[in-house]
Amino acid sequence: MSDEHTASTIEPDPDEGTTAVLQEIIEAFDCTSGTLHRRDGDELTLVASVDIPEAVRSRIGRIPIGKGMAGLAAERAEPVDVCNLQTDDSGVAEEGARATGMEGSLAAPIFGADDRVEGTIGVAKPERYEFRPDEREQLMAVGRRLLDHDDA
Numbered sequence: 001m002s003d004e005h006t007a008s009t010i011e012p013d014p015d016e017g018t019t020a021v022l023q024e025i026i027e028a029f030d031c032t033s034g035t036l037h038r039r040d041g042d043e044l045t046l047v048a049s050v051d052i053p054e055a056v057r058s059r060i061g062r063i064p065i066g067k068g069m070a071g072l073a074a075e076r077a078e079p080v081d082v083c084n085l086q087t088d089d090s091g092v093a094e095e096g097a098r099a100t101g102m103e104g105s106l107a108a109p110i111f112g113a114d115d116r117v118e119g120t121i122g123v124a125k126p127e128r129y130e131f132r133p134d135e136r137e138q139l140m141a142v143g144r145r146l147l148d149h150d151d152a
Contacts, residue, residue, distance in 0.1 A: 018048040022121075025142055026050055029135065031123040033102055036146075037063065037070050038119040044070055047119070052100060059096045068094040069107040070120040077117055079136040081106040084128045104129025106136065110143035121146070 018036065026034040033051035037044035037060075044063040052060070060068070066075040069092060073080045082088045084103040093105070102124035112118040121143045 022048045023050050029123045031125050034123040036121050056099050073107040073109045073120045074117045077109050079108040081131045083130040106131045108139040
C-alpha cells in the first residue's frame with residue numbers, strides 16, 4: 001500500500017484518491033470490497049467504498065456509533081469481524097449487510113494522534129473467512145497510516 005495519501009483527518013468527502021487508496025488496501029487483504037468512514041460526533045460518515053451496492057451505500061452513509069460492524073468497531077475501539085455475513089446471527093452485522101453478497105468481513109477503528117477513534121475501515125471477501133489476529137492488527141495499522149499525526 002502506498003503511504004502517499006495522508007491527512008490530518010479522514011477526508012470529509014469521497015474523491016478518487018481516497019477510493020484508490022481504499023482499493024489498494026482491499027487488494028492487500030485479498031478482499032473484493034471495503035468501506036472507509038470518518039467520525040462525526042456520535043456517527044460515522046461514509047467517505048469511500050469499493051464494490052458496495054448502492055442500496056447498501058445508502059444505508060451505511062451515516063452509521064450511529066455502536067451499530068453494525070463499523071459502529072461497533074468504533075465503540076469498542078477494536079476490530080470486529082464476522083466469518084460469514086450471510087449466516088451471522090450474532091447481532092454484530094446489520095441485516096442490510098447481507099445485501100453486499102459478502103461473507104468474511106472485518107472492520108477496524110482508525111485512531112487519531114490523541115488515541116481518539118477518528119473513523120473505521122472495513123474489508124470483505126465473497127467467501128466465508130475467519131480473519132486471523134495478525135490480519136486484524138494489520139488493518140488497524142493501515143488505518144493509523146491513513147492519518148498524518150504530525151500537527152506541523
